[in-house]
Amino acid sequence: MLNIFVEANCNRYVRDECTYCHVYEPLMKIDRSDWHLLPEQAQLMADKIKQIDLFHQLAQNEINFTGGEPSQNPQLVEIFHIFRKLSPNVRLHTNLDIQSNTHSRWLRLVEIMKLQGRVDFTLYPTVWESRQKPLLQEILGLQNELIVNMIFEQVPDLLTQLETMTVFFKEQGVKFHPTVTLLEKHSEKIEALIQEKPNCSEAEFNQYMSDVESYTTVGGFTFGVNMILGFVVDERGERAMVSQPFPKDVNTLECTIPRGTIEIMTVQQTGEMTPCCDVGNLKCQPKFGNLLTDSPDAIMRQIEISRQKMVTGTARNIQNIQNGKPGEPVEEGIPPYCV
Numbered sequence: 001m002l003n004i005f006v007e008a009n010c011n012r013y014v015r016d017e018c019t020y021c022h023v024y025e026p027l028m029k030i031d032r033s034d035w036h037l038l039p040e041q042a043q044l045m046a047d048k049i050k051q052i053d054l055f056h057q058l059a060q061n062e063i064n065f066t067g068g069e070p071s072q073n074p075q076l077v078e079i080f081h082i083f084r085k086l087s088p089n090v091r092l093h094t095n096l097d098i099q100s101n102t103h104s105r106w107l108r109l110v111e112i113m114k115l116q117g118r119v120d121f122t123l124y125p126t127v128w129e130s131r132q133k134p135l136l137q138e139i140l141g142l143q144n145e146l147i148v149n150m151i152f153e154q155v156p157d158l159l160t161q162l163e164t165m166t167v168f169f170k171e172q173g174v175k176f177h178p179t180v181t182l183l184e185k186h187s188e189k190i191e192a193l194i195q196e197k198p199n200c201s202e203a204e205f206n207q208y209m210s211d212v213e214s215y216t217t218v219g220g221f222t223f224g225v226n227m228i229l230g231f232v233v234d235e236r237g238e239r240a241m242v243s244q245p246f247p248k249d250v251n252t253l254e255c256t257i258p259r260g261t262i263e264i265m266t267v268q269q270t271g272e273m274t275p276c277c278d279v280g281n282l283k284c285q286p287k288f289g290n291l292l293t294d295s296p297d298a299i300m301r302q303i304e305i306s307r308q309k310m311v312t313g314t315a316r317n318i319q320n321i322q323n324g325k326p327g328e329p330v331e332e333g334i335p336p337y338c339v
Helices: 016-020 039-051 053-061 076-084 104-114 125-140 155-170 174-196 202-208 296-322
Strands: 002-005 063-066 090-094 118-122 145-152 215-218 221-229 265-267
Touching: 002 039, 002 053, 039 053, 039 076, 039 296, 063 076, 076 090, 076 104, 090 104, 104 118, 104 125, 118 125, 125 155, 145 155, 155 174, 155 221, 174 202, 174 215, 174 221
Parallel strands: 002 063, 002 265, 063 090, 090 118, 118 145, 145 221
Antiparallel strands: 215 221
């Protein structure tokens, strides 16, 4: 999958949730003049992607428009057309914190859905009833796929969000009964976990939820739920190694790149590439070059240089964790939770 930053601005930036969001950190360092990806930059990126087999294959799997808030980009639809020529699967993630169905941000999303792009969103309880719910009802009439992200600070918070979605889909009719069933299974498991182990660890949580599917495709509608841990991000944009739901556990991320597999590439609107899922505050230092300014050959050379750094860096992270030194920086610039 290719994550493409099409917009750094986020209209929730002044709200509390942003400091716990996985895309918080880029907003701190990108100048306003660089917030919007421009169509000419998008075309340059697309042309370069076609020349690099690895990137072209990732694009064929999926291109994900991210940010910030992608719908803030006034030229979003034109950018969609450019990347749609590269991939049959272009999706966009939005906070859906939009004032009405006449707002320009919403109209951009509608146009993309009509062009067979997919729109996913993160549930924000503070604006669910007033903003997200009415627009989600319209989304269901325009597309047959949806992923809902739920960022939770405590396990009971997650249960509340699941129940919110369950009530909503029950109101949408028979077509969405499989979605309701999926959500209810998650809720039942989490409710039982809270009763049995109210102070469970992250490992116990994952084990307890391991037999519950995250996707359902029944009756012509595909639905997925993605549960995302909340992390405190400090004023320097650095993410804690322990999550808010499980503050006693060192959180680690399995990085596939040291094992020779690149599954995700994130491209900021400045063109800088990070060879992992780092769409926000992981702050991984080994870069794969710049998709706007570097030649395909230069990018391929940088891929190997960065991969070697990640191999040694993640190995040192594992040693630090095993030696009781989690969070200690390594010179390769690999985030301390990546192993």
